[in-house]
Every structure is written in C-alpha cells, then in structure tokens.
Amino acid sequence: MVSEQAVDRRTFLKLSAMRAGAVALSGGGVVAAVVGPRPLGVSAALQGDKVELAFPEYPDVVIGNLADIRPGEPMFFDYPQVGQRNMLVKLEKPAEEGIGPDGDIVAFSAFCAHMGAPMDEVYNHEHGILGPCPLHFSTFDLSKSGMHVMGKAVQHLPQVVLRVDGQGAISATGMYGLIYGYPANLLKLDGGN
Ligand code: FES
Structure with missing residues (x-):
C-alpha cells in the first residue's frame, strides 16, 4: 500500500x-x-x-527486545512481508542507523543484494560484516549501512529501519533499499496487492 x-x-x-x-x-x-x-x-x-x-507505507512490527539480543548471535525475522527474511544483530561497535544504548543494533536483509543467495551462515562478528556470500563472494559492512565492500554485488545490502521503545521492544518500521527479487518491497508477488 x-x-x-x-x-x-x-x-x-x-x-x-x-x-x-x-x-x-x-x-x-x-x-x-x-x-x-x-x-x-x-x-x-x-x-x-x-x-x-x-x-x-511500511508496517510497524515488533521483532524482538533488547533483553533477548546476544552479541554475535543474529536473530532472524521476516519483514515487511512473510518470506522477506532479515537478520537482527548487535555488532558491539557503533553502526549507521544503529539503535539501543550503544547504537550498535542493526538489521539487514538476509538475501544477498547480487542474486539473492541466503546469507544466514556467513555473519562475521569480529569484523561486523556479512559475507562472503556463498555464491559469488559479495561482502557487506553492517556498520556502514550494508555498504558493499567485495564481490559481484553492485549495491548496498537493504537495511531495516528500527525503533526501540522505553520497554526495550524493537520494531521494524521501514526498509532502505530494494529486497532482492522484488520490484517493490511491499509488492505481493502472488498477484495480490
Ligand atoms: S548471490 Fe551473493 S554474490 Fe552473487
């Protein structure tokens, strides 16, 4: 919508x-x-x-709580639609668009920006990067808005806009960039809308 x-x-x-x-x-x-x-x-x-x-018009969806996040252990969630998989992670270093007391909690699409390969298993906590991608080695800097730093991708990794409330609840409220495979992030690919 x-x-x-x-x-x-x-x-x-x-x-x-x-x-x-x-x-x-x-x-x-x-x-x-x-x-x-x-x-x-x-x-x-x-x-x-x-x-x-x-x-x-992106939906506001609660995806977790500050109390549940462990450094180096990504949490996965779908947003803005079912099947659009993302990862929420505490980097332990300041990040662009980061939230939380240390400004280090960010979320990104778990689909590579090049050809959509799943990147669930290639988070590197020591360097705060996602990659190399298992298909063509693209790597993205999660502290710098998902900036593409290596491999065949030609654009940033889409980043989820986050908000935290006074109780520590974390909500997804929007998305920067286009999720791989979608002409628009909110477009339903089954023919509905
Ligand atoms: S699908 Fe990830 S680099 Fe090609």
Whole structure:
C-alpha cells in the first residue's frame, strides 16, 4: 500500500536533487524512481503538469527486545512481508542507523543484494560484516549501512529501519533499499496487492 502526493515539477526536481538521485522525465506514465545512496522506494509518475509521488507505507512490527539480543548471535525475522527474511544483530561497535544504548543494533536483509543467495551462515562478528556470500563472494559492512565492500554485488545490502521503545521492544518500521527479487518491497508477488 502506498500514499500519494502531487507536487509541481520544480519541487520534484529539487527533491530529487537532494537525494542525489538519477531522474529521467518523459512524456507520461511512470517516469522515474527516486534513487540515491539510501533509496526509500519512492516512485513518481507524470500526470499533466504534476508529478505524483508514491511513498511506501511500511508496517510497524515488533521483532524482538533488547533483553533477548546476544552479541554475535543474529536473530532472524521476516519483514515487511512473510518470506522477506532479515537478520537482527548487535555488532558491539557503533553502526549507521544503529539503535539501543550503544547504537550498535542493526538489521539487514538476509538475501544477498547480487542474486539473492541466503546469507544466514556467513555473519562475521569480529569484523561486523556479512559475507562472503556463498555464491559469488559479495561482502557487506553492517556498520556502514550494508555498504558493499567485495564481490559481484553492485549495491548496498537493504537495511531495516528500527525503533526501540522505553520497554526495550524493537520494531521494524521501514526498509532502505530494494529486497532482492522484488520490484517493490511491499509488492505481493502472488498477484495480490
Ligand atoms: S548471490 Fe551473493 S554474490 Fe552473487
């Protein structure tokens, strides 16, 4: 499910430039996906002289509690849809987008950004990386937003946006980047929507 918002062309281009994204406007229909270093899955379509932006509305889902996390022991959960597997991990070093008292708890897709290989077994706690991938050796730095550091992938590992409340409950609230195999993270591939 998405929410939509109409903006004029000038606002759209400013917004796109702020994201350092690549935008190509054409005569109609879906014209661009706003992309950049931290894409949120925003898409755009030209309607007359207006550009319609569509923002994905991610669910808030409790996925664990601070009290349950052990350093070096990833916890797995599906988000935003069943089958979209992710891992939650306490890195024991500060991380971009990290939560918790030490800012070191992060979550990422467990599917390699290259061709979707499962990466459940290749977490390296000493270095805070995920990889090398069992298929083509891609490796991602979990302290740096899943930055691709080696192998055939050409993009970051998708990162789950996390929030922690006063009782230590950890919620998933969104996703940076596109999960492998999905044209949109919230799109149901069984034909529903
Ligand atoms: S599927 Fe992981 S590097 Fe190719």
